[in-house]
Amino acid sequence: MTGLLPMTRVAVIGAGIMGSGIAQLAATAGYDVAVYDANPQQLSRARREIEASLDKLVSKGIVDRGAAPQALARLTDHASLEAAAADADLVVEAAAERLSVKQSILAESASVAAPSALLATNTSQLSITAIASAVPGASDRVVGLHFFNPAVLMRLVEVVAGLETSTATIDSARAFAESLGKETVVCRKDSPGFLTSRIAAIVRLECLRMLEEGVGTAQDIDRALRLGLNFPIGPLELGDRNGHDTFLLILESMTETLGERFRPTVGLRNLVAAGRLGRKSGRGIYTYDEHGAITGSEQP
């Protein structure tokens, strides 16, 4: 790899399921991490979740006891995007899965970050080239940095090149992901859903269709895929972890780009309309007790 950008300051924009995990990872790896979320309550929730996650990693011996407070000290919350992204060497956008949201975050970030800063998006499937069109003078520095949920534990980061992304940017994005202990794959063609989301979306969608047709219960569909097809977690249970609102946005976008086979089901729309977003709202396809254990399921 050549011409790697030196990075010390990372800004994470959007502190939901993914942003909080990415911020935690970067702070644990020694970066100074500035975090911003449009919803101030989410910032405090993210911090509580990071503290709890670090505690768990320390108790399992994955993170050194002394390293956890140091990581927390490297994390700063900010009341504006401008303050969080100021002078950043790397901006990682992890906000809602909407093109216009991602474009405006990158445009605003580019105007305050370091002049050579990498502008990364954690989009699951949107066009990196379309996101980069919001920063015409800096499109060579825009890259997909696609983490997986939970970001702290999943081994892969998918690096996605837009049409104008430079080789130096791809190399720096890979080096950053590797500095967090991740392995990388590079999706060199900016294609909707990249190498991963395209497959993941189809599998989960088919499970939802089967659930809505009454082919099996959620538990049996998930168990069938775990025990019979060797999935590490059932796709419906994973859907509850990932957030059905985000999945709906992903499917709507992929229906536009890749066609009818990605059309969301009525049941998924109903789940989102009812606020049953999954674990983040306390209830999704499955119901949970106060410790987060599954207590049952309801057909959407």
Ligand code: NAD
């Ligand atoms: P989430 O709903 O948990 O969090 C999104 C956060 O972004 C929210 O806290 C929201 O307040 C904030 N936000 C919205 N607009 C904003 C703005 N303009 N500026 C700052 N903050 C803003 O969503 P998530 O699951 O963390 O997903 C975030 C991104 O990561 C999406 O692009 C999604 O496709 C992608 N992604 C999600 C998963 C997953 O499993 N959930 C996996 C990989 C990638």
